Amino acid sequence: MIKSELVQKIADANPHLYQRDVENIVNAILEQVVSALARGDRVELRGFGAFSVKKREARTGRNPRTGKQVDVSEKAVPYFKTGKEMRERLNGQA
Amino acid sequence: MAGKTVTRADLCEAVYQQVGLSRTESAQLVEAVLSEIADCLASGETVKLSSFGSFVVREKGQRVGRNPKTGEEVPIAPRRVMVFKPSSILKNRINGRTGGEGDDD
Numbered sequence: 001m002i003k004s005e006l007v008q009k010i011a012d013a014n015p016h017l018y019q020r021d022v023e024n025i026v027n028a029i030l031e032q033v034v035s036a037l038a039r040g041d042r043v044e045l046r047g048f049g050a051f052s053v054k055k056r057e058a059r060t061g062r063n064p065r066t067g068k069q070v071d072v073s074e075k076a077v078p079y080f081k082t083g084k085e086m087r088e089r090l091n092g093q094a
Numbered sequence: 095m096a097g098k099t100v101t102r103a104d105l106c107e108a109v110y111q112q113v114g115l116s117r118t119e120s121a122q123l124v125e126a127v128l129s130e131i132a133d134c135l136a137s138g139e140t141v142k143l144s145s146f147g148s149f150v151v152r153e154k155g156q157r158v159g160r161n162p163k164t165g166e167e168v169p170i171a172p173r174r175v176m177v178f179k180p181s182s183i184l185k186n187r188i189n190g191r192t193g194g195e196g197d198d199d
Contacts, residue, residue, distance in 0.1 A: 001134045002142045009130055010123070024113050025123050030146045032108045036100040038187045043100040048128050051178075053188055076188045078147075080178030089136040090151065090174040 037078055047085040054079045135176050147180040 001009075003026065011022045033051055036043045043051040058074040082090075102124060109120040134141050135149055142148040152175055159170040186192065 001131075001139055003144050003146075006127070006130055006134075006141070006143070010126055013126065014123070021113055021115075022123075025109050025120075026127055028108045028112045029105050029124060029127055030143060032100065032105050034146065034184055034187055036098075036104075037184070038190070039098075041098040041100055045102060045105075045128060048132060049176075049178075078178075078180040078184055078188055080149075082176050086132060086135070086176065089132065090176060 040076075045083070047083050049083040049086055050081050052079050052081070053077070138174070145181055145183045147178055147184055149176050149178055151176050 007019065007022045007026055010026070011017060011019045014022065033043050037051055037053050040053055042053075053076050056075050056077055059072050061070050061072045062068065063070055102121075105124045106117065106121045109115070109124055110117050113120065115123070131141050131149065135151055138151050140148060140150050154173050154175055156172045157170050159168050160166065161168055
């Protein structure tokens with residue numbers, strides 16, 4: 001499923017809303033998650049999962065093609081941990 | 095790290111502020127969006143949200159684990175897990191950059 005299909009499904013279930021509104025709703029939700037992570041905050045959605053940001057130290061990497069050493073600077077990466085209920089649903093227990 | 099935790103309530107507030115529906119309806123729609131995504135994943139399908147990232151369901155085979163406390167071997171049954179692959183736009187935003195170009199590891 002891609003974003004437009006998600007919007008379509010929600011719009012079909014809510015005929016009183018314009019598709020445009022549903023698009024704005026989905027985008028507002030995603031933007032909240034992104035901007036929270038950009039601030040370094042956590043996002044916890046019970047039953048679904050939690051997003052957080054993890055720091056990666058600077059390290060010396062290698063270009064796998066040439067074998068040359070390259071300095072990789074410190075960076076932050078987004079991380080998602082699946083919630084308990086979601087984990088159970090994936091395995092047909094809920 | 096900053097320490098604040100964003101929850102459903104914050105997502106509802108954002109929808110309320112930006113879309114102009116009632117608070118109750120905003121909350122219902124946030125829930126509808128999350129459960130639509132969850133249903134799709136539970137059925138084993140990938141969910142791709144452009145400029146955000148994608149959620150992919152992966153099958154894990156059976157393996158032998160160990161109880162870290164007792165050292166006892168325990169079989170871990172085959173199971174399904176979901177992983178989140180952030181888009182490069184998301185990765186760049188988190189590192190204080192804008193746009194979707196740049197390292198894509």
